[in-house]
Every structure is written in structure tokens, then in C-alpha cells.
Amino acid sequence: MKNIKKVFPGVVALEGVNLKIEEGKVLALLGENGAGKSTLIKILSGLYKPDGGQIFMDDKEIEIKDVNHANGFGISTIYQELSLCPNLSVAANIFALDEPTRFGIIDDREMEKRTKTLLNELGIDITPDVLIKDLSISNQQMIEIAKGLSKNPRIIIMDEPTSALSNKETEILFKIIRKLKSEGKSIIYISHRMEELYEIADDVTVLRDGKYIGTVKISETASDELVKMMVGREMDKFYPHKDFKYLKDERLLVIENYNKENFYNDINLYLRPGEILGLYGLMGSGRTEIGQGIFGILKKDSGEMYIHGKKVKVENPLDAIEHRIAFVTEDRKNEGLVLSGTVQENITMANIGKLLNRFRFIDSRKETRITEKHVDNLRIKTPSVHQIVNKLSGGNQQKIVLSKWFEIEPEILILDEPTRGIDVGAKFEIYKLMIQLAEKGVGIIMISSDLPEILNVSDRLLVIDRNQIVAELDPKDTTQEKIMTYITGKGEIDGERY
């Protein structure tokens, strides 16, 4: 790809971007959110048309008209967002629109046989007639990969394939990638996980703000150099410095014997003002459910809550908000934002009561004033407070979700995977924000499955396994390995990478 350009109304998404992929090589594509990686890939896979530049294959210039056309060239894309039909079987998904037929009728047996062969070859242990919805997220991702490979492509694009995979499955994936390499296939690999790139990639192409920064051999480039290419400045550290003492050694929040059958058992914990309490657990361990229990959206069966030593009743989100507890969900788009609403409506939605004038009508001038304050504070990039949120970038959308919860002036802030899927620069900003809040006396519960993050950011750490708290640790004198020894369900539940 040479000199690729893509313009969206109002923004130049890509300009002068080059990409070269050789046979039997793995090319990593690196860049912050909004750097243009997805746009570039969508051009290559036929979803977008470039506004400038040329694409060559085997030294011949080609034009990719649409997705089918791209498949015809042997380009197959495995997306991060699952594109499977949950109501159909594994086999039916892999052979979607390409089913083997006999006399015009789909030959289920043949389809399942071929699926079995394909999965065996890839080392994936899943039966072909299971429905997709009955598989775990990580197994679904593996099927997604198998589907992408079933068309026997020459160029395979993988967009964050490991973000939903466990350690074991990531290794299977890497084995598959090495095998594909040896067969002379080319792979374009996108990941935020730097250590993965060193394990699997040959070359790295870096994009920044839609521009081509360069391509380097990974074996000759240090990771901080890559980060510098990516963010455009020196990043001497990934975690902000914090050296504050607890403002007060008192109990802001105490949870006693919280229980909810099948979701969380015997939860006892406390939170101090100004403290960042880490909740670490694997996917399915019950870590999110504990947060939801505290917030009241997954109502407890039994148990007591105390705030500032006073017994309080939090049985639904409204109670929680009244007691100034905020919950920033993991899935921003589906759980946090009204995408069709304006910036203003999204920021004020947790505290509409504050906007009412004495006739109980919404005071729109006041609403705008409140919104502008948050837009300034968090440096949300939007043309206007009346902008529809859908059109803003992911980073700005996340800032809007945070603003919404800051607007209730929370005393207790629960953050569920606050940095999942965002780049180093934005991560750093979020950590800084958390520390600023903590310094003001806010107690923060950070739910995370990112071990380095939880070790570096939290003041105290609870390990969650099988819906229970199994250990309380001091992050300063523990290690990733030690934390993992507390997780017993490793082999049985859907683990993530550590």
C-alpha cells in the first residue's frame, strides 16, 4: 500500500500511509487509538474506499471494490468485535454463505466433518455442532480465527485477536501464526500488548494521527523506542508517580457478608478515603459482580453496608447515586453512553435533578454551563456540547462517561476495567485522574484483570476467585506469580493472560 489517503467529513483520517507486507512475515501495526489503524485495515479488507494512493499485490496495482472482492484477492480479516451468529452452530458459522450442498440442500454431515478437520489442524478443541452462544467469549474468538482461516487466504489481518483470549489460547494462536508463516502466508497483526509483538512479529509499522511514522525491524528496536514513535514523545514511565499518604485512616465504606447466590459469596471488605483498592480476578471470577453488588444493580440477597460508619441501604442504583457511589462500567458503548444523545445529555444524565429550575423544568443554560465545565476539565474534544456522542472518538466518549459520574461528585468510585482497549497515552491520563480524585479523598475500587496495572496503581489488592475474596495483598511486596497462586480455578474457568 502506497501513499494511502482517507478523508472523512471534517477529518483527514489517513494521509501518506505506506504498508508493505512480505510473504511468510508477520507485520505488526502499532499506533494509539485514533491513529488510523482500523481505517487502514478497513481499506485493505474492502470496507472503505481510499481517497488517494495505490495498492499493489505481486507488483501489480489492484483496486479493492468490496469485502468479497478482497476475499477474492486472498485477504481475510479477523475482527476484534465478534462477527458470528450466536444462534448457529460452530460449523454453520465457519461455512456461512459457503456451505457444502447436496442437491441444493446443505450437507450438515459434510460441513461438520470439514469443520472438525479444520479445528483439529488448528489445534482448537471445540465440537462443530455446538451453538456459538454456548461458547465462552474466548472460544468464540478462536472460532472467529478459524473462520478467517477457512478460506485459505494469502494475507490474514488480525485486529486485537488476543484481547479476549486466555494464556493457553494465546499460545495456540501463536502456534497457528507460526505455522501460517512457514506456509508462506502473510499476517498483519494489531495489538496493544507490546510483549506479544516481540514474541510474534517480524516488522512493525507505526502510525500516529493518521500519518505514517515508519517501519522498523522489531528485533532491532527497543520497546521504549516503539512507544516514542507511537506517542510522539518520550514516555519515561507508564504509571504516574504517586506518593500521597492516606488522608485519614478511617473507614469510608465497609461491606459485611455480602451474598448473592451464584454471583458472590461472603464478601467482606473496606475502603478508606483516598485509597485505590484493586480487585483482581479472571474473567468469570465474579469480580464485576461484586462491584455491581455494591452499586446495587445486582442486588444482594443478604449483607450490610456502612458508609462513614453509618449503616446504609443500597439496593438499586438510585440509592447508590444518593450515597454518592458511582460505577463506571466496562462496556462503555453498550452500558454507559446514549450514543444518539448529545454530549450534554450524556454528561448530565446521572444528575438530572440538579438541572431543574423552581418550576421543575430543565434549565438548559445551567445544563450547558455544567457540561462546559467538564469539557474543559477533562479536555473533551468536541465541536459543541450539542454534538451527538456517536461521532466522537472512543477516548472522548470515555471521558464523557467519566464526566457523567464525576457530576454526582462521587465519594466512592467503582471503575470496571477502566483502561481496557485504550492506548498507553490515554491510560496514563486515566491513572492520573484516579490519583487526583484519591488525593481529594475519594475512595476508588478498581476492578481489573491487568496485573501490571493493578500492581502499580492500587494501594491494596484483593484477589477474587470463584465469586469469593481469596486474598488481601500489599501490591508493594507481591508479584504477578504470587497473585496467580491464589487463583485455583485457572484450568477450569476462562482465564485471561497474565
Add this chain to the structure above:
Amino acid sequence: MGKGINKITDSKVFKSYGGVLIALIGLMILFSALSPHFLKTNNILTILSQVSIIAILAFGMTFVLMIGEIDLSVGSIAALCGIVLGISLDKGFNAMISIIIVLMVGAIAGFFNGFIGAKFKIPTFIVTVATLGIFRGIGYAFTDAKPIQINNSTILFLGNGKLFGMLPVPVVIVALLLIVGHVLLSKTKFGRQAKIIGGNKTAAEYVGVNTEKMQVIIYIIMGIAAAISSIILTARLYSAQPNAATGYELDAIASAVLGGTSLSGGYGTVLGTFIGASIIGVINNGMNLIGMPYFYQQIIKGLIIIVAVYVDVRNKERMIDV
């Protein structure tokens, strides 16, 4: 001159309603060219009186669509309410008591729709397809499928009377409800919460919106709107008929969508809906004036609904675009 036009196209009113307003004015020009009677004050007031019945249903429907639900039973609720009005007057209750009874019947019918949908998590499309038959059936059962004549002068005044000798009462009622509905939806916490539910139900629950309660309340509002609409309809027909208001639910939905309300929830205004209802009213009236046969009118109205939904889909695409 150019500057003046820019001023108009930049204004908030134009941005929100420009498209439908142009359509409305265009249709009015078309029909006034086709029929000399169209633009007379009398005819305009007639159109508004006719529109009032659909418009009031459509106001309620705007709230229902706003939270991402639908109500296909409103025509049946209106018919049932009309019959209850007739029976109540027949039994010797005065107009005031009868109206209160009718409003309560509408509210109960709405409550039933909303509660079944919210509590048992049944899609409201299915619930209201079922109650479309149920409410209509109750109406037939009450009357043995016979119409009930209305002689009560107060009730007849509500549908046919004039204030100050010229202003039709239905137009006054619709104007009042337009203001109340518009303010409720766009200026109050209640309206904002409805918008949030339609935009993202999970997000609404996380910020403490009681989505089940909101759904029930909004269906009650819908039921009351159907009851008010039925009083005007019954008065204008001088009788309560079990087969009245058949198919009105579709006109109400079409009005709201024409006026910019999103079928999947999260966006819409009562004022827009009123413009949408006016377009349907103008088409009905205009086609009658130029003597178009009834079945052609059906075809044209159907085509308009398709156009309306197409516009809705396109608007949404524009929103999703980067």
C-alpha cells in the same frame, strides 16, 4: 437575501423540523392548486379538527416510541373508550362523570399493556398485537356489535362545538395537549429519562432510572391519550361504534415518525409529531376534496409510511456515520 436564507436554515426550528415543514407546505400548495376550496379558513379548521384525533394518539405514541417500544392497540383502546362513554351516558351518568370513567378505562388499558410488557419482559409489539384484539373484542361484546347513539350536548360540543363562534373545540384541546406534551417531553426530568431509556436502556438503569416504572407510566399516558381522542371521535360520529378508529394506530405511528421520532427510541418531539399528523390530515382532506376514491387514498397513505420509515433509517445512518 442569501444571508436571510442562511439565517432561516441555521435556525434551530429549521434544523429540527425543516424537512417536514417543507413537505407540509408543499402539499398545501399542491392541494390549493388542485382545489379552490382547500386554503379557505373553514377548510383549514376542518383539517385541524380531523387531525386532532390522530394527533392526540400520536402525542402518546411519541412517548411510547421514545422509550423504544410500540403500541398497536391504541385504535382498539379508543374504540373501547368510545363504547364505555356511550354506555355510561346511556346509564344516566352525566358528561363529567362519564369522561372521568372513560379516562380511567384508557389508563387501565394502558397500564395493562405497559405492565405485562415490563413485568414479564414480553416485547410490547407482541403484547399490543394481542390487546389490539382483546380491547376491540371487549367493545364488540359490550354492544353486541351495535353502535350507540350519543345525544349528550356537552359531549357533542367537545367534538363539534366552537369557541368564540369560530374556534373548533377539538383544535383547542389539541393545542393544549401539544403544549403540555411538548414541555413534558423536552423540558422535564420525566421526558429526559424517557429519552435516555430509548437511547440506551442499560445506561439508564445504571444512572438510577426505574425503566419498568417509566414504561408503565408511559403506557398509561398513551391510554389516557387514546381516551381523550375517543371522546372527540365519538362526538364527531354522534355515536359510539365498536369498529371505530380501526387502523388509527398506524396513522399515529406514521405521524410520529414523519415528525422525526425514531422508531428505535431515543429521539423525537411532540411538536414534530404534530407536524407529522398535520401532513397526514392534509393528505386525507386534500384527496377527499379532489374526489380521489377511498382505496387510492389507502395506497397513497401506505406509500407515505414507507417514505417516513425510509427517512428515519437514513437519519440514523447519518448519525452512525463517522
